[in-house]
Amino acid sequence: ARRAGLVGEIVGASPTPATRERAEELGLVAKMYADPADAVRGADLVILCSPVGTYEAVAKAIGPHLQQGAIVTDVGSVKCAVVRDVAPHVPEGVHFIAGHPIAGTEQSGPDAGFAELFDGRWCILTPGDAADKDALAKLQEFWRRLGSEVEIMSPEHHDMVLAITSHLPHLIAYNIVNTAAHLERVTDTEVIKFSAGGFRDFTRIAASDPVMWRDVFLNNKDAVLEMLGRFSEDLSSLQRAIRFGDGETLEKLFTEARAIRRGVIHANQDTPQPDFGRRATGDAKVTQR
Ligand SMILES: NC(=O)c1ccc[n+]([C@@H]2O[C@H](COP(=O)([O-])OP(=O)(O)OC[C@H]3O[C@@H](n4cnc5c(N)ncnc54)[C@H](O)[C@@H]3O)[C@@H](O)[C@H]2O)c1
Numbered sequence: 001a002r003r004a005g006l007v008g009e010i011v012g013a014s015p016t017p018a019t020r021e022r023a024e025e026l027g028l029v030a031k032m033y034a035d036p037a038d039a040v041r042g043a044d045l046v047i048l049c050s051p052v053g054t055y056e057a058v059a060k061a062i063g064p065h066l067q068q069g070a071i072v073t074d075v076g077s078v079k080c081a082v083v084r085d086v087a088p089h090v091p092e093g094v095h096f097i098a099g100h101p102i103a104g105t106e107q108s109g110p111d112a113g114f115a116e117l118f119d120g121r122w123c124i125l126t127p128g129d130a131a132d133k134d135a136l137a138k139l140q141e142f143w144r145r146l147g148s149e150v151e152i153m154s155p156e157h158h159d160m161v162l163a164i165t166s167h168l169p170h171l172i173a174y175n176i177v178n179t180a181a182h183l184e185r186v187t188d189t190e191v192i193k194f195s196a197g198g199f200r201d202f203t204r205i206a207a208s209d210p211v212m213w214r215d216v217f218l219n220n221k222d223a224v225l226e227m228l229g230r231f232s233e234d235l236s237s238l239q240r241a242i243r244f245g246d247g248e249t250l251e252k253l254f255t256e257a258r259a260i261r262r263g264v265i266h267a268n269q270d271t272p273q274p275d276f277g278r279r280a281t282g283d284a285k286v287t288q289r
């Protein structure tokens, strides 16, 4: 936001003293507060960016201190639960519009932030029909100036789409890494030694913050269980094909999956970008961290 010249002063809040100290040290903010109520006084824009399980308490704490006309938004990975937990605490005259930038890494904490994070990414906003049009236009412009393209959808649709594209992949990654670690004959050394290929990619995802992901799964339960059910059925088909030596079925399913991956890459751009989350332009600057 500072890079784009969009802000006068940025302040933050965190209950963790080391986080407050580090954020100030890095110059991410002018000042960090322990109490979020102190951080929002006089703010034009308030962005909730703690684990989604903390949102209700944070919203309750800041509600009475929000300035009239302010915009309250968030970056949480789920949306129905966020609207449920935050909206009731936002007073009349303050505009709440939930959001989710589809951008991040497995790193967390103040050191994990970098200005290019949102470049060439999607940001989903779930304003609902009653949202103030001017506030929505302002927030859309804010994310565009951060380098993202904005898509509007309902919280329900968001949660279903993200359950399959983001939440389930994380669940699978956590599970496969634990399964490997629990195998008696696979020692720590072997897991590391032979993890050059696919497994290594899973370990990166499985290095993501446990509290953040605990809250995602607790707060997108229905959509994740629906997608997990479908996934388990498809996995059973593969299991059956392997058990019965049905090479034709295996090849057919693998061929279909490969075509989908290639189709996505083709549809997404002029130059190859091996990342489904990136928006559909070929010119975005990408920083790998
Ligand atoms: N990491 C990603 O890839 C990613 C991507 C998109 C959205 N998100 C969402 O962004 C949010 C933050 O994730 P992150 O990766 O930036 O995590 P992070 O750990 O870097 O930051 C979370 C912050 O929340 C603060 N916090 C913890 N408990 C709190 C409480 N009770 N009250 C107030 N603040 C509290 C922490 O001190 C920390 O500063 C989550 O809601 C997550 O779902 C994450």
Ligand SMILES: O=C(O)C(=O)CC1(C(=O)O)C=CC(O)C=C1
Residues within 6 Å of the ligand: 076, 077, 101, 102, 103, 104, 105, 106, 165, 166, 167, 205, 277
């Ligand atoms: O690339 C990663 O490390 C991510 O997991 C980023 C990722 C994702 O699943 O795409 C994680 C959570 C989000 O809410 C948005 C983005």
